[in-house]
Amino acid sequence: GRKWTYNGLDGEHDWPTNYPFCGGAFQSPIDFQTHLLRYDPNLPPIQVQNYNLSTSEQLTLGNNGHSVQLSLPSHMYISSLPHRYSAAQLHFHWGSSNLLTGSEHTVNGKQFAGEMHVVHFNSDKYPNVSMAVDKHDGLAVLGVFIEIGEANPAFDKLFRFISGVKYRDQKIQVPAFNIRALLPDRLDQYYRYDGSLTTPPCYPSVLWTVFRKPVTISRKQFLALATALYASFAQDSPSMPLHENYRKSQLPDNRVVLVSFRE
Ligand SMILES: NS(=O)(=O)c1cc(-c2ccccc2)cc(-c2ccccc2)c1
Numbered sequence: 526g527r528k529w530t531y532n533g534l535d536g537e538h539d540w541p542t543n544y545p546f547c548g549g550a551f552q553s554p555i556d557f558q559t560h561l562l563r564y565d566p567n568l569p570p571i572q573v574q575n576y577n578l579s580t581s582e583q584l585t586l587g588n589n590g591h592s593v594q595l596s597l598p599s600h601m602y603i604s605s606l607p608h609r610y611s612a613a614q615l616h617f618h619w620g621s622s623n624l625l626t627g628s629e630h631t632v633n634g635k636q637f638a639g640e641m642h643v644v645h646f647n648s649d650k651y652p653n654v655s656m657a658v659d660k661h662d663g664l665a666v667l668g669v670f671i672e673i674g675e676a677n678p679a680f681d682k683l684f685r686f687i688s689g690v691k692y693r694d695q696k697i698q699v700p701a702f703n704i705r706a707l708l709p710d711r712l713d714q715y716y717r718y719d720g721s722l723t724t725p726p727c728y729p730s731v732l733w734t735v736f737r738k739p740v741t742i743s744r745k746q747f748l749a750l751a752t753a754l755y756a757s758f759a760q761d762s763p764s765m766p767l768h769e770n771y772r773k774s775q776l777p778d779n780r781v782v783l784v785s786f787r788e
Pocket residue numbers: 589591592613614616642644654655658664666721722723724
């Protein structure tokens with residue numbers, strides 16, 4: 526597709542020009558404002574299967590010019606949704622070294638330092654993620670808020686390789702690890718709503734589950750993510766840092782956000 530950026534020329538205000546869904550309804554991210562929330566006691570804890578990958582497996586870590594992403598095997602899946610949603614990839618959104626506000630979803634206007642998305646596709650109905658990406662029941666994304674605090678060694682299993690994908694379109698193979706360790710300990714407390722991809726082509730095809738509890742990583746770990754990458758190709762000059770890759774809040778369009786927790 527056409528190139529797009531997060532700011533300046535081809536920034537998010539211009540996305541609808543080449544990607545009409547970006548100007549449509551049911552867009553993500555949104556601000557989880559208290560008055561939009563509705564407690565739903567029937568929302569079950571999220572259950573994930575086969576997230577504890579063996580180190581003998583290899584995953585592809587890549588820089589797509591807009592984020593750093595890790596490919597995930599489709600034998601990992603979410604089992605607590607109406608259909609089986611198999612894993613496809615995970616990636617991150619962040620601010621910059623001195624901008625600790627890079628999450629996409631926000632809670633009563635509070636932005637977190639960053640956000641991780643674990644993208645899954647409805648493998649009951651579609652053979653692969655490309656066939657699912659534009660279907661109303663195609664995708665389920667788990668969102669995890671990231672805060673600066675105590676280090677989380679699990680993220681180092683990923684961040685220690687980030688210098689290998691500094692520039693756009695660079696890819697390396699990394700040993701797999703327990704992806705469950707990247708999620709918060711409580712998977713029973715989350716926000717739930719119907720939304721979209723937060724990047725072009727912005728298909729309204731995502732069942733969003735954003736966990737209430739953030740994960741913490743150390744400032745050193747955060748800086749590894751926020752300062753190591755470039756959006757430009759290795760041979761480009763000048764190089765463009767890859768940061769502040771988060772979309773601004775979208776209109777709720779009288780959507781209700783279900784929450785699995787009280788208060
Ligand atoms: N932020 S997101 O979760 O809505 C998202 C999902 C997918 C996605 C990935 C695989 C299958 C289907 C959807 C891709 C991106 C993306 C981020 C940066 C650059 C380009 C694309 C972002």
